[in-house]
Amino acid sequence: MAHSVSAMILAGGRATRMGGQDKGLIALAGQPMIQHVINTIAPQVDHLAINANRNQADYAALGYPVIGDNISGYQGPLAGMAAGLAWSPSERLLMLPCDGPLVPNDLVARLLAALGDGDVAVAHDGKRLQPVHVLLHRRCLPSLQRFIAEGGRKIDRWYAELDQRTADLSDQQDLFVNVNTPMERDAMEQRLNPTANNCGHDAPSLPVEEALARMLNAVTPITGRRQLALRSALGQVLAEPITAPAPVPAHDNSAMDGYALRTIDAKQKSLQLVGSAFAGHPFTGTLSAGECVRIMTGGVVPAGADAVVMQERAERDGNTVVINQWPELSENIRRAGEDLQTGDIILPAGRRITAADLGLIASTGQAEVTTWRPLRVAFFSTGDELRSLGEVLEAGQIYDSNRYTIYGMLNNLHIEIIDRGVVKDDEAALTQALDECAADADVVLTSGGVSVGEADYMVKLLRAHGEPHFWSIAMKPGRPLTFGRYREAWYFGLPGNPVSVMATFAQMVAPALRKLAGENPPYQAPRFQLPCLSDLRKKPGRQEFQRGRIITTESGQRAVESVGRQGSGILRSMSDANCFIVLPADAEDMPAGSQVEVEPFTLT
Numbered sequence: 057m058a059h060s061v062s063a064m065i066l067a068g069g070r071a072t073r074m075g076g077q078d079k080g081l082i083a084l085a086g087q088p089m090i091q092h093v094i095n096t097i098a099p100q101v102d103h104l105a106i107n108a109n110r111n112q113a114d115y116a117a118l119g120y121p122v123i124g125d126n127i128s129g130y131q132g133p134l135a136g137m138a139a140g141l142a143w144s145p146s147e148r149l150l151m152l153p154c155d156g157p158l159v160p161n162d163l164v165a166r167l168l169a170a171l172g173d174g175d176v177a178v179a180h181d182g183k184r185l186q187p188v189h190v191l192l193h194r195r196c197l198p199s200l201q202r203f204i205a206e207g208g209r210k211i212d213r214w215y216a217e218l219d220q221r222t223a224d225l226s227d228q229q230d231l232f233v234n235v236n237t238p239m240e241r242d243a244m245e246q247r248l249n250p251t252a253n254n255c256g257h258d259a260p261s262l263p264v265e266e267a268l269a270r271m272l273n274a275v276t277p278i279t280g281r282r283q284l285a286l287r288s289a290l291g292q293v294l295a296e297p298i299t300a301p302a303p304v305p306a307h308d309n310s311a312m313d314g315y316a317l318r319t320i321d322a323k324q325k326s327l328q329l330v331g332s333a334f335a336g337h338p339f340t341g342t343l344s345a346g347e348c349v350r351i352m353t354g355g356v357v358p359a360g361a362d363a364v365v366m367q368e369r370a371e372r373d374g375n376t377v378v379i380n381q382w383p384e385l386s387e388n389i390r391r392a393g394e395d396l397q398t399g400d401i402i403l404p405a406g407r408r409i410t411a412a413d414l415g416l417i418a419s420t421g422q423a424e425v426t427t428w429r430p431l432r433v434a435f436f437s438t439g440d441e442l443r444s445l446g447e448v449l450e451a452g453q454i455y456d457s458n459r460y461t462i463y464g465m466l467n468n469l470h471i472e473i474i475d476r477g478v479v480k481d482d483e484a485a486l487t488q489a490l491d492e493c494a495a496d497a498d499v500v501l502t503s504g505g506v507s508v509g510e511a512d513y514m515v516k517l518l519r520a521h522g523e524p525h526f527w528s529i530a531m532k533p534g535r536p537l538t539f540g541r542y543r544e545a546w547y548f549g550l551p552g553n554p555v556s557v558m559a560t561f562a563q564m565v566a567p568a569l570r571k572l573a574g575e576n577p578p579y580q581a582p583r584f585q586l587p588c589l590s591d592l593r594k595k596p597g598r599q600e601f602q603r604g605r606i607i608t609t610e611s612g613q614r615a616v617e618s619v620g621r622q623g624s625g626i627l628r629s630m631s632d633a634n635c636f637i638v639l640p641a642d643a644e645d646m647p648a649g650s651q652v653e654v655e656p657f658t659l660t
């Protein structure tokens with residue numbers, strides 16, 4: 057690209073014909089509408105930003121800077137343009153609307169060619185100018201600011217004041233098709249995704265990495281703190297760092313059972329035993345020439361001593377000690393402050409407290425710590441077929457197992473749990489349950505009903521009362537994992553299949569819950585390569601999380617084997633396994649002996 061170009065996508069409109077819904081975020085073929093614009097524009101420019109005045113957090117979750125109008129109220133595109141020109145890191149700035157998802161791949165090149173050394177190149181569709189598809193030179197900012205300050209509102213009047221050029225895009229009618237009404241949205245959905253029954257699942261799914269990045273970008277940690285007695289803090293997240301109030305150990309002490317002595321006396325035939333220093337019972341005097349003190353491991357090294365000899369290297373007869381092998385200076389002395397020095401940060405804020413940490417904190421004498429309050433997660437299972445334990449199964453019914461796996465995994469994250477039971481596939485009942493959960497908890501988690509079946513309501517309800525961020529990812533199992541906001545809460549809709557629940561929780565939900573709970577950085581399970589002893593079946597398209605077992609072969613080599621059938625309904629594959637075998641999206645069948653990436657289970 058000859059010139060550096062930035063782009064700003066305009067998403068600041070009021071969308072009155074969409075019932076006031078934020079147009080850029082409206083669901084279209086599996087992604088928010090603006091994402092379609094981003095997908096084709098981002099590769100054409102050096103920098104990209106979104107101009108939005110509402111739902112800025114949701115836009116920010118897409119991974120680009122969000123710039124609001126700095127003129128208050130909705131002033132139409134001119135205010136957005138002024139904000140864009142003020143932001144633009146490049147000399148040339150492309151502006152285009154968020155509601156025209158069919159953007160050509162050469163739009164920037166064509167506008168650049170038309171602009172030449174002019175101020176603004178405005179797209180022409182063959183009939184008229186399209187004033188919000190423009191490439192502007194950054195030097196136009198003062199002119200625009202003056203125009204707005206003088207009360208100017210009409211965009212073409214302002215262009216008329218500039219050195220205006222026209223870009224003939226009459227062969228690109230699609231670019232100017234925009235979505236203003238729910239009917240137009242449905243028509244666009246059909247164009248982008250003709251085979252899908254208005255459901256979006258055949259649409260290109262988000263790569264797992266990108267879905268994860270968006271989720272982590274969107275959520276911000278909770279802020280309430282509490283003071284806890286040390287033991288109750290196990291598994292909680294520190295809100296403040298722990299510092300050492302005094303050195304640990306507090307004194308020089310012995311690493312061996314033996315005798316404390318002065319190495320300067322090494323020429324002496326024998327030493328005089330003048331006392332003892334047991335752990336907890338220091339010797340209070342000072343060693344003089346030719347003297348030693350009986351000392352036990354952990355005993356304070358007496359004043360004057362500069363080494364300890366282990367008792368195996370000395371012989372004692374009454375109060376006379378003969379040293380058979382003299383120690384070096386400082387040998388067997390553990391120095392004060394060797395573990396911790398006063399003021400050392402021993403554990404940072406954001407740390408989830410382990411058993412080792414409890415001990416470390418206790419070693420500094422601190423009985424209480426400040427942690428973030430626990431994250432509250434409310435969850436329920438959806439499905440007319442589900443029965444709870446203790447109930448009798450009738451034809452076509454099954455026991456609800458997802459609430460148990462979810463309970464277990466949430467517990468392993470030390471989360472405060474609200475179990476809302478089983479909810480029927482009924483819009484009113486589901487809405488009521490979602491409302492109650494969102495009012496009580498930071499996060500609402502459900503299983504089932506996120507796919508495209510006629511009893512799958514969750515994505516629809518999220519659209520009605522919240523904001524879906526994504527609902528189709530290139531992951532197996534777990535494609536319909538849904539993430540967004542439901543009223544004031546974060547929402548995770550896990551697919552109903554029992555293995556999909558566990559895989560999406562481990563891979564996607566847990567990192568987000570960890571961040572929400574204040575963990576910083578959120579724990580990441582280790583992954584490493586191992587030879588795989590089984591043939592693996594894999595179709596290219598989705599990243600797969602197959603279930604495997606890390607084993608040691610008879611020859612002592614570490615390897616992984618598949619646990620066998622990988623259906624997303626076969627829960628036994630999870631309890632038989634001890635790791636995920638992580639296969640990249642484009643991988644195909646792999647013969648036994650291939651190297652594969654494995655991730656040991658951490659929450660199961």
Ligand SMILES: Nc1nc2c(c(=O)[nH]1)N[C@H]1C(S)=C(S)[C@@H](COP(=O)(O)OP(=O)(O)OC[C@H]3O[C@@H](n4cnc5c(N)ncnc54)[C@H](O)[C@@H]3O)O[C@H]1N2
Binds near residue numbers: 536
């Ligand atoms: N036409 C299409 N059908 C399906 C697609 C698709 O893209 N197009 N995706 C499939 C995939 S992948 C998954 S995963 C599932 C997800 O389904 P839902 O999230 O809608 O879940 P349900 O339909 O409610 O249930 C699916 C399955 O899981 C069983 N289930 C549900 N809840 C529980 C529970 N609490 N305990 C035990 N088992 C449960 C349920 O009985 C079903 O068998 O959609 C595919 N379909």
Ligand code: MOO
Binds near residue numbers: 533535553
């Ligand atoms: O994603 Mo589904 O979980 O393949 O079965």
Ligand SMILES: [Mg+2]
Binds near residue numbers: 507552
């Ligand atoms: Mg379903």
